[in-house]
Amino acid sequence: MSTxxxxxxxxxxxxxxxxLLKMAHAQMHSCxxxxxxxxxISFVQWIALLKLREGQALTASDLCRxxxxxxxxxxxxxxxxxxxxxxxxRRSRQDRRVVELRLTEAGEHKxxxxxxxxxxxxxxxxxxxxxxxxxxxxxxHLLNKLLTGLQAHNALPEPGIGDST
Amino acid sequence: MSTxxxxxxxxxxxxxxxxLLKMAHAQMHSCxxxxxxxxxISFVQWIALLKLREGQALTASDLCRxxxxxxxxxxxxxxxxxxxxxxxxRRSRQDRRVVELRLTEAGEHKxxxxxxxxxxxxxxxxxxxxxxxxxxxxxxHLLNKLLTGLQAHNALPEPGIGDST
DNA sequence: CGGCAATATCTGCCTCGGCAAATACTGCGC
DNA sequence: GCGCAGTATTTGCCGAGGCAGATATTGCCG
Numbered sequence: 001m002s003t004x005x006x007x008x009x010x011x012x013x014x015x016x017x018x019x020l021l022k023m024a025h026a027q028m029h030s031c032x033x034x035x036x037x038x039x040x041i042s043f044v045q046w047i048a049l050l051k052l053r054e055g056q057a058l059t060a061s062d063l064c065r066x067x068x069x070x071x072x073x074x075x076x077x078x079x080x081x082x083x084x085x086x087x088x089x090r091r092s093r094q095d096r097r098v099v100e101l102r103l104t105e106a107g108e109h110k111x112x113x114x115x116x117x118x119x120x121x122x123x124x125x126x127x128x129x130x131x132x133x134x135x136x137x138x139x140x141h142l143l144n145k146l147l148t149g150l151q152a153h154n155a156l157p158e159p160g161i162g163d164s165t
Numbered sequence: 166m167s168t169x170x171x172x173x174x175x176x177x178x179x180x181x182x183x184x185l186l187k188m189a190h191a192q193m194h195s196c197x198x199x200x201x202x203x204x205x206i207s208f209v210q211w212i213a214l215l216k217l218r219e220g221q222a223l224t225a226s227d228l229c230r231x232x233x234x235x236x237x238x239x240x241x242x243x244x245x246x247x248x249x250x251x252x253x254x255r256r257s258r259q260d261r262r263v264v265e266l267r268l269t270e271a272g273e274h275k276x277x278x279x280x281x282x283x284x285x286x287x288x289x290x291x292x293x294x295x296x297x298x299x300x301x302x303x304x305x306h307l308l309n310k311l312l313t314g315l316q317a318h319n320a321l322p323e324p325g326i327g328d329s330t
Numbered sequence: 331c332g333g334c335a336a337t338a339t340c341t342g343c344c345t346c347g348g349c350a351a352a353t354a355c356t357g358c359g360c
Numbered sequence: 361g362c363g364c365a366g367t368a369t370t371t372g373c374c375g376a377g378g379c380a381g382a383t384a385t386t387g388c389c390g
Contacts, residue, residue, distance in 0.1 A: 002292045005301050006284045013215045017287060018193050018208065020308040025190035026233040027315035028183050030348095043183065044376090050178045061338060068191040073377045075340055097338040097385045119171045122182060127167045129314020131307075136170050139307040142300060143185040149294020150192035209346095226368060238347050240370055262355045262368040334388085341382075346375105353370075360362085 017146075031125060035117050040084055041110065044069075045077055046118070049086060049111045052103045059098045086110055182311075196290060200282050205249055206275065209234075210242055211283070214251060214276045217268045224263045251275055 006016070013019045032043040041049075048063055057063040064074050078101070081087045086107035092098045103111070126136055171181070178184045197208040206214075212232065216222040221231050229239050243266070246252045251272035257263045268276070291301055 002288065003296075003298055003301075004288055005291045005296070005298065006287050008281045008284045011280060011284055012219060013212055013221070015305060016212075016283075017291075017305065017308075018197050018283075019212055020305065020312065021186065021190040021193050022209075022212075023233050024308050024312050024315065025186040027312060027319055028186050031315055031319055032183050042376095044187075047178055047181075047184055047187075054177060056178070059338075060340095068188050070376090070378050071339075072341075072379080076376080095338085095386065099339070115176060116173045118181075118183075119173045119176055123167065123170050125314055125318050126170045126182075126311075128318050129311050131168075131170070131310070131314075133168055133170065135307060135310070136168075138303060139311065140180060140182065140185065142296075142304040142307070143182075143189050144179075145296070145300075146291075146294050146304065147185065147189050147192060149290055149296075150189065150196060153290050153293050154192055154196055207346095224368075225370095235346090235348050236369070237349080237371075241346080260356065260368085264369070331390105333390090335386105336388100337384100337386075339382105339384080341380105343379090343381105345378085347377100349372105349374085351370105351372085354368085356365105356367075358364085358366100360364105 028125075031121065032118065035114065035121055039110075039114065041081070041086070045081055046111070046114055048074075048077060048081065049103060049107050052087065052101055053108070053111060058100060060101065061098075063101070081107070193290075196286065197283065200279065200286055204275075204279065206246065206251070210246055211276070211279055213239075213242060213246065214268060214272055217252065217266055218273070218276060223265060224257075225266065226263075228266070246272070 029043065036043050036046065044067075047067065048057075051057045051063060051066055056066050060074050060078060061071070063069065063078075064071055067074075069077075078087060078089065082089055084106075085104055088102045088104055089099045090102065092100050131139070194208065201208050201211065209232075213222075213228055216228060216231055222228040225239050225243060226236070228234065228243075229236055232239075234242075243252060243254065247254055249271075250269055253267045253269055254264045255267065257265050296304075
């Protein structure tokens with residue numbers, strides 16, 4: 001039923017998914033930040049703009065959820081983006097608790113300005129890493145699969161402790 | 166020669182490797198931290214102990230490199246681990262700049278105490294995500310491949326800007 | 331309407347990582 | 361030995377995220 005992917009005896013850091021993800025993320029992040037060093041927003045903030053345009057997030061909490069980001073951090077990020085004039089906040093009329101977010105012209109522009117650079121950088125890295133299209137597709141697929149499983153797993157209140165019912 | 170993995174036109178956050186890695190890492194991290202919440206060290210610190218025992222890191226700079234971690238952060242992490250009595254620092258006699266790190270008995274014990282829990286949690290998540298052994302092996306392989314490429318890419322001084330020579 | 335749980339957002343506090351400067355030491359050339 | 365470039369480590373500073381509490385608002389129930 002359940003597969004033993006890892007065994008305590010032969011467990012090494014270099015083969016551990018947690019470690020690999022941490023490293024890959026760190027390297028990818030610093031790789032991406034190189035592009036954004038010359039701009040007034042960060043990679044994460046750019047992703048937020050992208051999410052807004054994609055319509056995946058209309059409010060701050062949407063952004064929190066779809067980006068695995070903290071509430072407070074999102075508030076401050078939006079402050080930043082609003083100062084720069086890339087997004088607008090407007091209290092909803094229907095529900096005055098929520099703040100509707102909207103990408104401004106400048107935000108759209110910033111997004112489009114950076115899009116080709118990000119894409120180029122990603123392609124560059126994948127080529128340099130010697131990926132084939134099939135491998136790339138497979139990696140994307142598997143990461144999505146893992147992500148879905150992780151999200152489900154983390155949604156459980158106290159996994160593997162007192163849930164023997 | 167170079168493959169176009171991404172195209173500016175059809176680029177979405179949910180298919181972007183940067184985004185996927187960020188999300189997967191965040192979820193994996195919070196998943197792992199659940200185990201460590203009841204202990205006096207964090208997941209990252211545990212990895213450091215593991216690296217020490219594996220012999221992959223004998224000094225602080227070794228740890229920095231092999232964990233993609235900041236110099237200062239490692240110093241403070243070692244302060245923490247030393248306070249807890251899990252590692253010992255000793256100035257090298259050969260080169261008095263370097264600090265030799267050594268896992269203490271307590272450190273070994275802590276490592277062994279947590280190892281099965283970490284392994285179990287990883288297996289749990291992978292099973293819940295519906296991974297086959299082959300898929301798991303493939304994911305590990307592809308992540309390693311990407312990581313190697315990223316490290317090489319990031320080692321370059323100013324990639325893709327002024328290096329037309 | 332008034333109480334009350336739930337939700338959205340914001341704020342303050344804390345920790346941690348990234349960065350740069352400072353310190354200590356080595357090895358090399360003079 | 362002395363100066364100097366290079367390396368290992370430490371420290372201070374800053375920005376960002378996690379977490380808990382505060383505030384504002386809604387919807388529900390009586």
